[in-house]
Amino acid sequence: MKLGAGARPWKWVRRAAQATVVVIIGWLGYRHTLLGGGAGGSAPLDAFCPFGAIETLPSLLTTGTFLKKTAISGFIVLGAVVGATMVGRASFCGWLCPLGTVVEWVHRAARFLARVAGGIPGAGRLGKAASRWGARRARRGAWLRSERGRAWDRRLRYLRYGVLALILATTFTGGRLVFEAYDPFKAVFHFQIETALTLGVLVLLLVTSLLVERFWCRYLCPLGAVVSLGSRLSPAGVTRDSGACTDCGRCDAACGMGIDVSHVERVTSGQCSLCGDCTDACPVEGALHTTWSAPAGGGHAARRLLGAAPDRIRRGFASAGSGARPAMAVILFAAVIAGSMATGAWQTRAEAGGGAGAGSEAVVGSDHEGESLPTDGSAQATEIKGRMTVREVADAFHADPVEVLAALGAPPDTDQGLSVKAVAGTYGGSVDDLRAWLGSGVVPPAP
Ligand code: SF4
Ligand code: SF4
Structure with missing residues (x-):
């Protein structure tokens, strides 16, 4: 096809x-x-x-x-x-x-x-x-x-x-x-x-x-x-029928990855994304198509994998339309992520003692969700994270929240429950400037 x-x-x-x-x-x-x-x-x-x-x-x-x-x-x-x-x-x-x-x-x-x-x-x-x-x-x-x-x-x-x-x-x-x-x-x-x-x-x-x-x-x-590097092991690839090909070169011009399609029988480049632009551009029916077969050389793993697959799956891959193969890859990609979310394996934050496997004692500087600043006066300006709220930062440094807002370039009536990063982003300030100011030791105490 x-x-x-x-x-x-x-x-x-x-x-x-x-x-x-x-x-x-x-x-x-x-x-x-x-x-x-x-x-x-x-x-x-x-x-x-x-x-x-x-x-x-x-x-x-x-x-x-x-x-x-x-x-x-x-x-x-x-x-x-x-x-x-x-x-x-x-x-x-x-x-x-x-x-x-x-x-x-x-x-x-x-x-x-x-x-x-x-x-x-x-x-x-x-x-x-x-x-x-x-x-x-x-x-x-x-x-x-x-x-x-x-x-x-x-x-x-x-x-x-x-x-x-x-x-x-x-x-x-x-x-x-x-x-x-x-x-x-x-x-x-x-x-x-x-x-x-x-x-x-x-x-x-x-x-x-x-x-x-x-x-x-x-x-x-x-x-x-x-x-x-991994792509070379895939059995999917674009093949050219040199008998039907008229050497017009339109496939070469269409390829966004700059792959030389018109001079090979099969595209072996690991950068071919099966986007279909070359086959779409080809004016000759049957001259270019995406096939599913183990590539010559380096294809042993793919051949073995394909050989081990149940008959129905093999036939399904072989008979699927050209665009269906990368679409299958997309479905597989989405299924892996959806499956990990459904099973609870999906974690976007590394946790101390976990995630990294058995024996993991600590996560190097991880972005912990529950991390907060101490309020006993020992907080360091370098510990301020962009996600922390204006009120949280003010409390930790015993500073007036309005002054914290001012250091971020925001007006006094700004919501103190917003993150310092959000406030800085909205009013053109910078979290680094806030850290520098709070770290300077010249912060007026809260009223
Ligand atoms: S599409 Fe481009 S930017 Fe994305 S991984 Fe591939 S080569 Fe890198
Ligand atoms: S399928 Fe896309 S990336 Fe692969 S050779 Fe054709 S145009 Fe280039």
């Missing part, structure tokens, strides 16, 4: 899956930024990120403790990613990853604008800029598909493994999530630009996404590097 006109519905299924994850992660990020990590808020995004689990794994294996902000939920998502990868190649990247979706949307929105700019009345300078961008994009695309461009592209893709190794090494030696300050996932989904570094990361992400579709995914993403 060809993924051409008949497969268009899968395109919309993919978009719906991408949009759903973006909305869920966006909501979690917004709640964490606005309300903090307390009962009313949401755990840090690292707790939902499969890469957070990879970062904390060395610490967990050697000391039995989670790194701050990570939790068992990250490992559950990581397990779901592994399952989805075995069923549908790098379908996580093309169908689920919220950051991958955002960078894809940025590029495609610009491409759409470039296409229609001429027809928008009054588009003026913006229209001209979009048209120029479109022309440059076409030239860049052609160069990237040239022999020289492909050679550069191949070399640059190794950068992902370097980024992965660097992050794991520095995280392990530093005992904390060193990468979080540079992490574009957090920069995007925190909805708050607190530092110049965050702004720089966002600008770079935007510029590179406009230059090359999925630049981050192709060349830099450390999670993508892990996914693409």
